[in-house]
Amino acid sequence: MTDTGPTMKRLLLTLLLLLLPASNAFAALDPALVRQLAAEESDDKIAAIRQLGASASADAAKVLKAMADDELLVADEAVFIFDGEQAVDAATGAVIDPVPETYESITVNNRLRSELANALAALKLYDPDRAVRLAAATELQSNAGIGMAPILAAAMAKETDAGIQALLKQAHALANLENPDAAARLAAVELLADSASPATRGLLLPLLDEANEPDAAVREAAAQAVDAIEARLAFGEILGQIFSGLSLSSILLLAALGLAITYGVMGVINMAHGELLMIGAYATFFTQTLFRAYFPDYIDWYVLAAIPAAFLAAALVGMLLERTVIRRLYGRPLETLLATWGLSLILIQAARMLFGAQNVEVANPVWMSGGVEIMAGLVLPWNRIVIIGFTLFVLALVWVLMQKTRLGLFVRAITQNRPMAGCVGVPTGRVDTMAFGLGAGIAGLGGVALSQIANVGPDMGQGYIVDSFLVVVLGGVGQLAGAVWAALGLGVVTKFLEGWSGAVIAKIVVLVIVIVFIQKRPQGLFALKGRFVDN
Amino acid sequence: MSTNLTDYDTDNRGGEDGTQVVGHILQPGVDLSHKVILYLEAISVSFDGFKALNNLNLTIDAGELRCIIGPNGAGKTTMMDVITGKTRPDAGTCFFGQTLDLTRMTEPEIAHAGIGRKFQKPTIFENHTVFENLELAMKTDKRAWASLFAWLSQEGRDRITDTLKQVRLDHEADRPAGLLSHGQKQWLEIGMLLMQEPQLLLLDEPVAGMTDDETERTGELFKSLAGKHSLVVVEHDMAFIEQLGGKVTVLHEGSVLAEGDLATVQADPRVIEVYLGR
Amino acid sequence: MRTPFTIRVLAAMPRSGWIAMGLFAAITLVLMPALHLFVPEGHPFHVSNYVITLGGKIMCYAIVAVAMDLVWGYAGILSLGHGMFFALGGYAFGMYLMRGIGTDGSYQSHLPDFMVFLDWKELPWYWAGSDSFVLTLILVLAVPSLVAFVFGYFAFRSRIKGVYFAIITQALTFAAMLLFFRNETGFGGNNGFTDFKRILGYDITSPEMRATLFALSALALMLALLAGRYLATSKFGRVLAAIRDAESRVMFIGYNPLHYKLFIWTFSAMLCGIAGALYVPQVGIINPGEMSPANSIEIAIWVAVGGRGTLIGPIIGAGLVNGFKSFFTVAFPEYWLFFLGALFVGVTLWLPEGVVGLWKRIRARVAA
Ligand SMILES: Nc1ncnc2c1ncn2[C@@H]1O[C@H](COP(=O)(O)OP(=O)(O)OP(=O)(O)O)[C@@H](O)[C@H]1O
Numbered sequence A: 001m002t003d004t005g006p007t008m009k010r011l012l013l014t015l016l017l018l019l020l021p022a023s024n025a026f027a028a029l030d031p032a033l034v035r036q037l038a039a040e041e042s043d044d045k046i047a048a049i050r051q052l053g054a055s056a057s058a059d060a061a062k063v064l065k066a067m068a069d070d071e072l073l074v075a076d077e078a079v080f081i082f083d084g085e086q087a088v089d090a091a092t093g094a095v096i097d098p099v100p101e102t103y104e105s106i107t108v109n110n111r112l113r114s115e116l117a118n119a120l121a122a123l124k125l126y127d128p129d130r131a132v133r134l135a136a137a138t139e140l141q142s143n144a145g146i147g148m149a150p151i152l153a154a155a156m157a158k159e160t161d162a163g164i165q166a167l168l169k170q171a172h173a174l175a176n177l178e179n180p181d182a183a184a185r186l187a188a189v190e191l192l193a194d195s196a197s198p199a200t201r202g203l204l205l206p207l208l209d210e211a212n213e214p215d216a217a218v219r220e221a222a223a224q225a226v227d228a229i230e231a232r233l234a235f236g237e238i239l240g241q242i243f244s245g246l247s248l249s250s251i252l253l254l255a256a257l258g259l260a261i262t263y264g265v266m267g268v269i270n271m272a273h274g275e276l277l278m279i280g281a282y283a284t285f286f287t288q289t290l291f292r293a294y295f296p297d298y299i300d301w302y303v304l305a306a307i308p309a310a311f312l313a314a315a316l317v318g319m320l321l322e323r324t325v326i327r328r329l330y331g332r333p334l335e336t337l338l339a340t341w342g343l344s345l346i347l348i349q350a351a352r353m354l355f356g357a358q359n360v361e362v363a364n365p366v367w368m369s370g371g372v373e374i375m376a377g378l379v380l381p382w383n384r385i386v387i388i389g390f391t392l393f394v395l396a397l398v399w400v401l402m403q404k405t406r407l408g409l410f411v412r413a414i415t416q417n418r419p420m421a422g423c424v425g426v427p428t429g430r431v432d433t434m435a436f437g438l439g440a441g442i443a444g445l446g447g448v449a450l451s452q453i454a455n456v457g458p459d460m461g462q463g464y465i466v467d468s469f470l471v472v473v474l475g476g477v478g479q480l481a482g483a484v485w486a487a488l489g490l491g492v493v494t495k496f497l498e499g500w501s502g503a504v505i506a507k508i509v510v511l512v513i514v515i516v517f518i519q520k521r522p523q524g525l526f527a528l529k530g531r532f533v534d535n
Numbered sequence B: 001m002s003t004n005l006t007d008y009d010t011d012n013r014g015g016e017d018g019t020q021v022v023g024h025i026l027q028p029g030v031d032l033s034h035k036v037i038l039y040l041e042a043i044s045v046s047f048d049g050f051k052a053l054n055n056l057n058l059t060i061d062a063g064e065l066r067c068i069i070g071p072n073g074a075g076k077t078t079m080m081d082v083i084t085g086k087t088r089p090d091a092g093t094c095f096f097g098q099t100l101d102l103t104r105m106t107e108p109e110i111a112h113a114g115i116g117r118k119f120q121k122p123t124i125f126e127n128h129t130v131f132e133n134l135e136l137a138m139k140t141d142k143r144a145w146a147s148l149f150a151w152l153s154q155e156g157r158d159r160i161t162d163t164l165k166q167v168r169l170d171h172e173a174d175r176p177a178g179l180l181s182h183g184q185k186q187w188l189e190i191g192m193l194l195m196q197e198p199q200l201l202l203l204d205e206p207v208a209g210m211t212d213d214e215t216e217r218t219g220e221l222f223k224s225l226a227g228k229h230s231l232v233v234v235e236h237d238m239a240f241i242e243q244l245g246g247k248v249t250v251l252h253e254g255s256v257l258a259e260g261d262l263a264t265v266q267a268d269p270r271v272i273e274v275y276l277g278r
Numbered sequence C: 001m002r003t004p005f006t007i008r009v010l011a012a013m014p015r016s017g018w019i020a021m022g023l024f025a026a027i028t029l030v031l032m033p034a035l036h037l038f039v040p041e042g043h044p045f046h047v048s049n050y051v052i053t054l055g056g057k058i059m060c061y062a063i064v065a066v067a068m069d070l071v072w073g074y075a076g077i078l079s080l081g082h083g084m085f086f087a088l089g090g091y092a093f094g095m096y097l098m099r100g101i102g103t104d105g106s107y108q109s110h111l112p113d114f115m116v117f118l119d120w121k122e123l124p125w126y127w128a129g130s131d132s133f134v135l136t137l138i139l140v141l142a143v144p145s146l147v148a149f150v151f152g153y154f155a156f157r158s159r160i161k162g163v164y165f166a167i168i169t170q171a172l173t174f175a176a177m178l179l180f181f182r183n184e185t186g187f188g189g190n191n192g193f194t195d196f197k198r199i200l201g202y203d204i205t206s207p208e209m210r211a212t213l214f215a216l217s218a219l220a221l222m223l224a225l226l227a228g229r230y231l232a233t234s235k236f237g238r239v240l241a242a243i244r245d246a247e248s249r250v251m252f253i254g255y256n257p258l259h260y261k262l263f264i265w266t267f268s269a270m271l272c273g274i275a276g277a278l279y280v281p282q283v284g285i286i287n288p289g290e291m292s293p294a295n296s297i298e299i300a301i302w303v304a305v306g307g308r309g310t311l312i313g314p315i316i317g318a319g320l321v322n323g324f325k326s327f328f329t330v331a332f333p334e335y336w337l338f339f340l341g342a343l344f345v346g347v348t349l350w351l352p353e354g355v356v357g358l359w360k361r362i363r364a365r366v367a368a
C-alpha cells in the first residue's frame, strides 16, 4: 500500500489537470468585490463574501473555495488563484503568466472560515443539480447562522422542489434563532416545533435559559417546541423499534416456518435445519453468479429466480436426508437430534469445501436498497420491508399447502395417528418424504431472505437453530399460528430489550423469559390438550 | 437408612400434613375414625369443554370392595386420575380419610399416603427384572437420599419372594418385565400393588386379557384383601363382578347413575337403557 | 442387619472391574508419571509432555462423559449444555490461576492483564477470594452445582424432558457463552484466561506439576467411575432408570422424580466442574468457546460411541473420539468434520449401543 500511494496520487492529479482547462472559462466577477476579499478589515471581507455568496454564480464559488483553501493570493493590485502550478486572475479568470514574484496570502481567521463555508453552501443552493441542492440544504440544517438568513430567504424564493423547500424553511428558522428581533425569533421557534430532529432540539435547548434568551414569550415557545420535538422523537424511536422488531420477527418466522413443519407437525428434530437455510442462501448466491455471467441486464431480478432455485435445492437435500437417515429414526427423537447434528456438520464442511470458508458476497438488487423515510430520522430499509412481505407470502403458501392440499391433509392425518393413517391408505412413507422436503424447501426460502440481510457463509445456519427451536417450542408444537405469534413476540421483545440493554443481555433475557414461560405452559402458547400430550 | 419394613414412614408427606393434625397423635397412615376411606364430593372435570366428570359423588367405606361399571367413556378412568392426583378437578373435593385433601397433594404424596393404582393399560418397568419391579414398589422410605443408601434386607427379599409366588411369577423373577405376556404383566402390576401395601387399591380393568381361570384366582385374591384394605375395581366383565360380590356403582356421562348390589343395579331400567341404548 | 457402606461400594463393581481399575491406577498413578519424570528425554521409554498433557486432557473429557452418561444413559435426560458446567468449573479454577500470575503479567499489575486493558482499577466483587486455593476448590464444586440445581429445579418441576429439555439446555449454554464473550462480564471476554504461571506457588509447566495434574485427573476419573457405578447399581439407580422408562408410573408408587432427577443432574454438573478445573491448568487456557453448543453436543457423541448406560463405554468413547480428533486435526484437518458428522449418523443408525454393545454382541456370538 505504502509504495503505491504516491503513484496513485500523481495519477489522480494528472487526471484532474486534464479536466481543469474545460472549466477555466470564467465569466467575469465584479473586480471591486473580489478586491474587497483582500481588505484589511474582517468585516469588509465578510461583506464581500456574503455578497459573492448570494450571487448564485459558479465562478464566485470557485473564488470562495480558493479562499477557503488558502489559494487566493494578492500581488499588487491583482487578486489571483494559485494552485501551485498556475496563477489565474480571480475576477477575470485570465491566466497570469508569469506567476508574480511576490505575493501575500489573504488571512482567513475562524470567523471568516465559517462565513466561507456558509457562503459556499449557499452557493450550492443554486446548483442546477437537485441532489447537490438537497445535500446543501440538509447540510444547513444543523449550522445556519443568522448571516445565512437572507441567503436562505432568497434561495427559498427560487426553490421549486417541495422537499428542499421544507428543508430551507427549517434552516431559515434556525438562522433566525439568532435574530435580534424577538418576534422573528418567536416565529422561528414556532416553526421549528414541527421538527423531529435531535439537532434542532439541541439548538432550541439553550433558549430555555434566561441568560441566552431575554424574551419570556420566546422562552415559553421554545419550551413547548422542545417538548413537542421530544415527544416526536420518542414516538419515532418506538416506531423504529417496532419496525425492527417486526423485521426480526419476520426473519425468525422464516427461519422457523420450515421447522414448524418438520418438527412441529412431523415431530422430527432436525438440527440440520440451519444448514437448509444455508443451502437456500448459497442457492441465492449461485443464482446471482449465474445472472452476472449470463444475464447481466436482468441482474436486478436474480432474487426472484433464486426463490424457486433455493426452494428446490433445499427441498432436494432435505428429501435426501429424510430418505437416507431420518426415516430410520422416526419415534426416536433424541437419536434423531444427534444424527441430524452430524448431518449438519457434514453439510457445513461440504459448503466450506465447495464455496470456501469465507463469507460470499450477495448483493441487494437496486430495488431493494435504500429505504423510505417515514419521518425525520426514521428510515425503513427496503430490504427489510420486502422481507416482511415475503414472510407473509411464505406464510400464506404454507397455510394453503397444509390446509387445502391433499399433501397437507395426509400430513395432518399422519401426525394424529400414523398407523391408522397407514391403514386407510395414506402412503405414509412417501408423504413423510414429501412433507420433509416441503419443510426443507421452506427453510430454503428463509435462506433467500437471510442472504439479503445477513452474511452468507458455511456457518450461517448454526446461529439460527436455537432461535428457530425457541419459536417452535414457544408457539406450541404442531401449531403454525403459534409459531407466528411466538416469532412476533420474540422479535419485538428482543428489539425493545436491545434498546434498553444491548444485544447480548437482550438475548439472555429473552432466553430466560422463554424458559420461564415454558415453566408455566410446557405445551407452548397454543397448547394441544388431550391424552396424547403427556406421552 | 435401614429398610425396616414394619415401620410406617410418614415423612414423605412433608410438614404440612404433619401440622394439619394438631391435637391428634400422628397416626400411621390415614385417619379412618368415621369408617370412610374416600370421599368424592361434587367432582367435575372437563377437557376442552367436554365434561368427563359431572358432579360426581362417591364414598368408599374402609375395608369395602366396590365395583364400578359403566359404558366406555363414562369417566371411570378419569375418576381414578382425580383420586391419584394425575388430573386436577375443576370443582369438588376429594378426601382420603378425614384429613387428607387429595386435590392438594402430588402424585407421590398420594401414593405414599396409601393409595395404590393399577392402570388400565399395564404399566410396569419393562427394562427392569420382575424382581426389581417388585422391589421398587415395596413400601419403604422412597426419598432420593434414602434410596441412595438403601440396601435390600433379608426380610424385604422374603417379602418379594412371597409376592412372586402369590402372583405366580417366581420362575420369571430375573427376566426383564418387558418380556412377560400381557396376562403376566397384569399379575406383575397386581404384585407391585401388593408390595406397596396401600390402604386403598384402585384397579382399572384388572382382568382384561386373563383366562377364566386366572380371572377367578384374581377374584379370590381381591376378596381376601377386602376387609384389611379397601378396593375399587373397575371392570366390564360382569361375571367377575358377580364373583366379587360387592356393592356396584354405575357411572354414566361422568356421574353416578345407580348404586346397589349387582342384581338391583342390573334390573334398573335406566341402567338397561344406558347399556342397550348404545 | 445393616450392611457396611464399604461392602456396598465394593459390590458396585464386579471383581474383573476392580482388577481393571487397579491396573489403570498402577499405570496412571505410578508408571506414567514415573516414566515422565525419571526417564530422561530422548530415551525410548520417556513419556513426553505432549503425551502426558493429551492423556490428562482426555481423562478430563472422560469424566465429563461419565457425568453425561449418568444423566443421559441412566436418567434419560439428554443435556446439550454440559459444556457449560465444564467451563464453569474451568473458569472458577482459572480465576485462581489468573490471580497466581501476580505481577508477572505483561502490565506488571496485580490485576489480571485483561482488567488492566479494560482500565479497571480494582477486582470486581465476584473475584473476591479467588486467590485462596481452598475457596477456589469450593467454588469449583459449588458454582456448576448451583447453576445446575436452580436450572434443574425449574425444568424438572415443570416436567420438561426429552427434546424440549435438550433444546433448552442448548439455549442455556449458548446464552452463557454470549455472556462470557462480553468484556464487561469480567472473565476476560473473547480471550478468556491464559498465560498461567503457577499453582500453590509451583511452576505450572514443570514436569512435576504436569505429572501431578495427570495423576489427579486419573484419580478423579476413577472416583467418578466408582461413584457412577455405585449410583447405577444402587436402588437409586434403579429408580432413576424407572423414571426414564415410565415417569408417571414411578410417581404413582410413591417416588418423587423431581428429587431423583435433581440429585443426579446436580451431581453430574459437579463432576463436569471438577473435570473443567483439572482441564484448564493442563491445556493452559479457558475461553467462552468451551461453552459453544457444538462442544456440548460432542460430549453426547462420546457417550453414544462408547455405549449409553454402561459408564465404562463413555470413557472409552471419550478416548476414542478425542484420540481420533487429535489425529485428524493434524493429519487431515478438512476431513475432521466429515468424520465427526459421519460418526454421529453412523453410531445412531448402526451402533445404538456403542462399542460396548458391539463387544457384548460379539462375545455372545462367539460363546454361542
Ligand atoms: N386427557 C384427556 N383429554 C381429553 N379428553 C379426555 C382425557 N381423558 C379422558 N378424556 C375423555 O373423557 C371421557 C371419559 O374417559 P375415561 O377414560 O374416564 O372413560 P372410561 O370410563 O375409563 O372408559 P373405558 O371403559 O373405555 O376405559 C372420554 O370421553 C375421554 O375421551
Ligand SMILES: [Mg+2]
Binding pocket: B076, B077, B078, B120, B204
Ligand atoms: Mg377406562
